[in-house]
Amino acid sequence: MKVKIAISEPPEVIDPLITDLAACIAKSKRVLVITGAGISCSGGIPDFRSSDGLYDLVKKKHPDIVLRGKELFDAMLFRDEKQIKCFYTFMAELKRLISSAAPTPTHAFIQKLKQNGQLLRCYTQNIDCLEESIDLPVIQLHGSMNKVKCTLCPATYKFTTRMENQFRRGVAPPCPQCTIVDCERIRQGKRSLATGTLRPDVVLYNEEHPNGDIIGQMQTSDLKKKPDLMIVMGTSLKIPALKKFIKQASRMIHATKTGRVIFVNRTQATKEWEKVFDYEVLGDTDHWVKIIEKKMADEKTMAAAVTRLKRSISSVSDEDDKENTIASGTKKTVTLNVSSSKQTTLKGFRVTKSAATTKRTKTA
Template sequence: MTSALCPWLFEPPWIPFQKKSKRILFVTGAGISCSGGIPDFRSSDGLYNLVKKKHPSVVLRGKELFDAMLFKDENRTRCFYTFMAELKSLISTALPTRTHSFIRDIQERGQLMRCYTQNIDCLEESLDLPTVQLHGSMNKVKCTLCAASYDFSTDHENLFREGNAPPCPKCEEMDNERTRLGKRSLATGTLRPDIVLYNEDHPHGETIGQLQASDLKKRPDLMIVMGTSLKIPALKKFIKQAARIIHSTKTGRVIFVNRTPPTKEWEKVFDYEVQGDTDEWVRLTEIKLADEKALAAARTRLRRSLSVMKEEEDDEKENINRTRVVKRAKVKAESNTTTTQMTLTAFRVSKISKPRPAEKR
């Protein structure tokens, strides 16, 4: 199919799919929280620079502040706690964004299956969204030795800001009891934010895996991936598994919305790629969802498109049967692996590839 250019606002091709979907999955990343008061860590006044000013002699790259290996070095550990205190301070004053509210609206319409988020800011909690926090929560602190967990208080934040890790109250209590009984002392754990770092296992990984498997069995019919750069292997695997199930239906679609485009790895996964701000995409999408006349026109275009796709498929099958060049099994396999993709840059369609043949009703 030839390339095409048209303003996204007047031609939102996923609207009819989104309107009719009954089981929508969301996968979200840091990009959906920026407008809520949690800026990019790497900006000139971002958190990384604040940490560097407080610990000028320690050289740490951004990713290393989220790597469990830093606990092997005392100076790097102090940097970590300072960073976590500053992040907690921002989160405490942050508010849910328009994108968060959009997910809430989907839930109120009875279309939301679940939201899987990489974010640790817990902004979904104030909206009571059914959310799985893939990387933990900044609302809690946990002991590095025992299973104790506590609310992330202002006292914890103040101690962290100075690079100090407070001792675990439960460990201290157990140690005091052992001393009273005349037993030898044991190691006392310290408290840290209840988040999952690189190079450490997720304490709830098995439970999350079971939940993902359960959701996939319910056969979602639409997935919207927003504000993430798609770097975590486990999340990438889940998105691809969900996409295969969604694409097994005639009208199932997968949408990607982010400021930066995905790599070629995702060409056969995402049906629509939107390069831009998630809140702006939500605003434009809400306009169209509220425009019943435009929705009716979109449905008509969709029916015509599906009709043309079916005619092309029938013609192709007739030619194949006539020439007997390709076996039926091979035709079916190739038909099932063909995908539809539309790439949008700055909310404009920049490329349309060959559509996936429609299935017979």
């Protein structure tokens, strides 16, 4: 069964669904969390796909350059000197916003999962590092805006205000390590080498993650630990590598029969994810966290809901075992055809339950 929820109706309307959803979280022991830009918006950082204000500011500084939002995060821009200047200006303005931003209720919710011993791992696409101020460890899939790195050598440095001001002018500071090495070579009478420049330590489109192999090993390790819940929040699900991991984790979770996968985002997922998510919550992640935490604080209701959920899962498992026993003791073939769905639409609030209809074909 898949449940789709759009958060806007009164509590009494969504209460049964929220109760079940909260019970799934309460009973979980090994939770994977995947986050995107949507969880940081309320903290003061705009979603890159809708942050017209930030793009407009960059366009005013570089009116002769036309770059779409995605192109500002594409490594191909380093082929054009003018686009490079535009990139650095954008990164400086983004750093300014990040410096004054704060963790959101969604960040705090993930931290509570960690404190409760439920969090297996949190993977984030975000580069804002808001998790650091609340001591929430995450795997940064797209790098960090707290550091800069050299374009030639392995050196990395803290992203300072001085560097931010240089970037804002479209200037890339020279790498101190490369400069030291070059000066030493010249002192020794050797030929001068190219000096790298500094750039934010973020992973752009069309470039490999420097820690990609390590992240891949961690993902494999996490799947072997058999997570029983995955929460995907604030992401539009556009990055191929992350999509692959979410689907792999989903198959592992669903193989347990008791595991669930939750998607929370302002816009709905495409049909590609129809069999991946058990719960699809359409709305702001902070709003969702607030109503979930309120429900989980009601210990009596939660205890009853968790018990009911376990009985429901046990009942389904018993039915499956019964079907398997019958099938193994006869020469009949049973074909299940999942096709129909029933949708109820309320004002601003949708609940979709996919119901399996069975068509049985008997053969001798």
